[in-house]
Amino acid sequence: GAGVSQSPSNKVTEKGKDVELRCDPISGHTALYWYRQSLGQGLEFLIYFQGNSAPDKSGLPSDRFSAERTGGSVSTLTIQRTQQEDSAVYLCASSSDLAGRETQYFGPGTRLLVL
Amino acid sequence: DQQVKQNSPSLSVQEGRISILNCDYTNSMFDYFLWYKKYPAEGPTFLISISSIKDKNEDGRFTVFLNKSAKHLSLHIVPSQPGDSAVYFCAASGTGNQFYFGTGTSLTVIP
Numbered sequence: 606g607a608g609v610s611q612s613p614s615n616k617v618t619e620k621g622k623d624v625e626l627r628c629d630p631i632s633g634h635t636a637l638y639w640y641r642q643s644l645g646q647g648l649e650f651l652i653y654f655q656g657n658s659a660p661d662k663s664g665l666p667s668d669r670f671s672a673e674r675t676g677g678s679v680s681t682l683t684i685q686r687t688q689q690e691d692s693a694v695y696l697c698a699s700s701s702d703l704a705g706r707e708t709q710y711f712g713p714g715t716r717l718l719v720l
Numbered sequence: 721d722q723q724v725k726q727n728s729p730s731l732s733v734q735e736g737r738i739s740i741l742n743c744d745y746t747n748s749m750f751d752y753f754l755w756y757k758k759y760p761a762e763g764p765t766f767l768i769s770i771s772s773i774k775d776k777n778e779d780g781r782f783t784v785f786l787n788k789s790a791k792h793l794s795l796h797i798v799p800s801q802p803g804d805s806a807v808y809f810c811a812a813s814g815t816g817n818q819f820y821f822g823t824g825t826s827l828t829v830i831p
Contacts, residue, residue, distance in 0.1 A: 609763070640821070647724065647809065648764070648821035664818065696763055709819070711756075711763030 607631070609712035611697050617718045618687055626682040626715045630699030638700075638709060639672055639682050641693040648696065654680065687719045723747050724812050726822035734830050739797040741825050743810035746791065750812040750820075755784060755795045758807045758824070767808075768795070800829045 610629045618624050630637050639651040650664040654674045665671070669687075674680040684691055694716050698709035725744045733739045741755075751772040756764035770777040770784045770793070777784050783796045797804055807824045 638819075645823065647722070647726075647823040648811075648819075650818045650820070653818070661816075661818070698763070708766040708769075711765065713761065713763050 609697055609699050609710050611695075611712035611715050613715060614713065615716045615718075617720065619720055620689060621686055623683065623685045624687055624717065626684075626695050626717070628680045628682070628697030628699075628712060630678065630680070630697070631701075631710055632678075634699035634701050634710075635677070636700045636702045636707075636709075637674055637680050638698045639680070640696045640698065642696060642714075643690075643693040651682070651695075684717075687717075689719050692717055692719045722823070723750075724810060724820045724822040726808075726810060726825050728825050729823070730826040730828070732828045732830060733800045735802055736799045739795075739800045739804065739827055739829070741795040741797075741808050741810075741827065743793050743795075743822055744791060745793075745812050745820075747812070747814060747820075748791065749814035752813050753784070753786060753793050754811045754819075755782075756809045756811060756821075758809060764809055797827075800827075802829045802831050805829045 612627045635656045637654040640648040652672045653661040669685045672682045694714040696714045698711045700707045700709045754769040755767040757767045758764040768782050768784050770786050786793045805828050807826045809824045811819045811821045813819045
């Protein structure tokens with residue numbers, strides 16, 4: 606079956622512009638995570654969606670970052686007024702988990718470069 | 721503040737020998753640990769996990785060891801194969817939804 610897909614695969618933008626990154630999770634997976642990986646860093650948790658529950662936004666680095674998940678499936682991560690330090694690989698993962706212990710399946714990531 | 725640390729950014733091993741990748745954590749509330757493998761231009765893929773009620777979990781050539789008193793876990797790959805060359809991330813979680821990842825160790829298996 607299809608895995609997690611993300612689009613675009615690469616995005617170059619100018620400082621100050623807004624960007625939207627999309628994640629299509631595996632069908633039927635109720636949990637969805639966004640992470641980012643900056644150069645030389647580990648994966649940094651951003652946000653977590655679980656079913657219809659309120660998302661865990663505790664990892665979002667600033668109010669310029671927001672995410673939504675429509676219909677419990679596709680998710681969009683939006684970065685407003687991008688800054689150069691936002692340049693990173695943004696990874697989405699989904700799992701069938703209800704208890705925080707199931708395998709997360711990652712997408713290939715979106716490589717964002719802010720000039 | 722990095723709660724999960726992989727202090728070796730890279731490791732080279734001869735084919736057929738053992739690869740040992742190490743990971744340290746600081747939060748004593750972590751009770752579930754995972755290893756992921758990542759090839760270039762791909763997302764990480766799950767490799768093996770261990771719960772804090774165990775000190776060892778084995779899956780084929782891959783074994784994860786957990787030393788709770790030292791807050792240390794390691795991944796052993798025996799025998800190492802060239803296809804194992806990748807970046808390996810350890811991750812940990814406790815209560816809550818967050819998984820904390822290390823910075824990764826790049827393994828090169830030399831044929």
